[in-house]
Amino acid sequence: MSSLPQQIPSTFTRMVGCKYPIIAGPMFLVSDVDLVVATSETGGVGGMPSLNWRTTEEFRTAVQAVKKRTQKPFAVNLIVNQSNPRQEADLEVCVQEKVPMIITSLGNPKTVIQAMHQVGGKIFCDVTDLKYAEKVEGLGADGVIAVSSGAGGHAGPISPFVLIPYLKKHLKIPIVAAGGISTGEQIAAAMTLGASAVQMGTRFIASTEAHVEENYKNAILKSDPEDIMLTKKISGTNLAVIKTPYIEKLGTELGIVEANLLKNPKLKKYVKMARIWIGSQKLKNAILGPTYKEVWSAGQGVGLIEDISSVKEIMNRLVHEYVTAMERNKEMLQALSHTGP
Ligand SMILES: Cc1cc2nc3c(=O)[nH]c(=O)nc-3n(C[C@H](O)[C@H](O)[C@H](O)COP(=O)(O)O)c2cc1C
Structure with a gap:
C-alpha cells in the first residue's frame, strides 16, 4: 500500500478537528470504549x-476512560425524545466532561x-428527510x-x-452520509455527492x-445485501436486521392489538417503551452471547465486507481506497480534457 495522506481535509474534519472524515457510528450495545478509542486514535x-x-454514572466513567486513552475527538449519541428518561442527566455529563461532538437521535435537540x-x-x-433537517438547522445544529x-x-x-x-441543495450546514458505506470508493462517491464526511x-x-x-461478525461476512430485512418487531419502527431463522419466524409487522394500542394517545408512550425494552433484551442476548434467537442489526453494506480486521487496518484501507478512487476520477477528468472536437 502506498503511503497514506496525513489527512483528508473537508468542512467536517476542520470543524471537528480529526484527520479523516470517517465516523464509526454510535451503535447500541456494540460501541464500547475500545472501539471508540481505536477509531479516534486512527484519525476518525x-x-x-x-x-x-446501565446508569448515568457508568456512562460518565466510560467518557472519562475514553478521555484518558485519547486526546482526539470522539462523539456521544443522545436520544432526545421522551423514550429516554436519562436525557437530562446524560447531557449534564457531556457538558461537564466537555464531550467534543454529540450526535442526537429523534426528538427535539x-x-x-x-x-x-x-x-x-x-x-x-x-x-x-428534509423537513427534520431544516428544523435542526434552524435550531442551530452544526x-x-x-x-x-x-x-x-x-x-x-x-x-x-x-x-x-x-x-445539500437546501442546507448550509455540513452533511455526513450514513447507510451502506463499507469502502473508500463509496466514501469518494458520498463526498462527490456533497457529503463532507x-x-x-x-x-x-x-x-x-x-x-x-463471533457469530454476529461471521454473519456479516456471510451475508449479502439481499439478506438484510426491515422489521418493526424489535423497536416498533423499522430496524435493519440480517435474515435469520429466528427473524423469519418473528416477522416484520406489529400485531393488530399493538398497532391499535399505538394509535391511543394516552397509551402509546407506554406501549412504545414496553416494545423498546423487550426489543433491547432480545438485541442484548444476541449481541453479547450465543443464542438461537439471532437478532443482528446490519446494513446492506454487508455485501462489501469480507474480513474481520483491526480498526487501524480498516481505516488504512478506507483511506487507500478513497485515494485510489480520487486518482481514477482525476484520470477520467484528464481523459475528458483530451477529447476535443
Ligand atoms: C447494531 C447497530 C446499532 C446502532 N445503534 C445506534 C444508536 O444507538 N444510535 C444511533 O444514532 N445510531 C445507531 N446505529 C446507526 C449507526 O450509528 C450508523 O448510522 C449506521 O450503522 C450506518 O449504516 P451502516 O451500518 O450501513 O454503515 C446503529 C447501527 C447498528 C448497525
Whole structure:
C-alpha cells in the first residue's frame, strides 16, 4: 500500500478537528470504549450511545476512560425524545466532561445544542428527510447525519443517491452520509455527492475491537445485501436486521392489538417503551452471547465486507481506497480534457 495522506481535509474534519472524515457510528450495545478509542486514535471519530451504559454514572466513567486513552475527538449519541428518561442527566455529563461532538437521535435537540455550544461541543443530528433537517438547522445544529436507505440500525427511507444532494441543495450546514458505506470508493462517491464526511456502522462491527458475539461478525461476512430485512418487531419502527431463522419466524409487522394500542394517545408512550425494552433484551442476548434467537442489526453494506480486521487496518484501507478512487476520477477528468472536437 502506498503511503497514506496525513489527512483528508473537508468542512467536517476542520470543524471537528480529526484527520479523516470517517465516523464509526454510535451503535447500541456494540460501541464500547475500545472501539471508540481505536477509531479516534486512527484519525476518525469514534461514536458511542450514552445508553450503552446501565446508569448515568457508568456512562460518565466510560467518557472519562475514553478521555484518558485519547486526546482526539470522539462523539456521544443522545436520544432526545421522551423514550429516554436519562436525557437530562446524560447531557449534564457531556457538558461537564466537555464531550467534543454529540450526535442526537429523534426528538427535539434544542436543549442539547444550547448546552453543548456553551462548552464548545459540535452537534450533529440524525435526519432521514428534509423537513427534520431544516428544523435542526434552524435550531442551530452544526451538521446533520443523513441516514439513508440501506443503513444498519434504523434505516431511513430515501436512497443515499438522492438524500445527500437533496439535503445539500437546501442546507448550509455540513452533511455526513450514513447507510451502506463499507469502502473508500463509496466514501469518494458520498463526498462527490456533497457529503463532507461519512458515518459507518456495520463495517466496524466486523472489527477486532468490537466486543460482540463471533457469530454476529461471521454473519456479516456471510451475508449479502439481499439478506438484510426491515422489521418493526424489535423497536416498533423499522430496524435493519440480517435474515435469520429466528427473524423469519418473528416477522416484520406489529400485531393488530399493538398497532391499535399505538394509535391511543394516552397509551402509546407506554406501549412504545414496553416494545423498546423487550426489543433491547432480545438485541442484548444476541449481541453479547450465543443464542438461537439471532437478532443482528446490519446494513446492506454487508455485501462489501469480507474480513474481520483491526480498526487501524480498516481505516488504512478506507483511506487507500478513497485515494485510489480520487486518482481514477482525476484520470477520467484528464481523459475528458483530451477529447476535443
Ligand atoms: C447494531 C447497530 C446499532 C446502532 N445503534 C445506534 C444508536 O444507538 N444510535 C444511533 O444514532 N445510531 C445507531 N446505529 C446507526 C449507526 O450509528 C450508523 O448510522 C449506521 O450503522 C450506518 O449504516 P451502516 O451500518 O450501513 O454503515 C446503529 C447501527 C447498528 C448497525
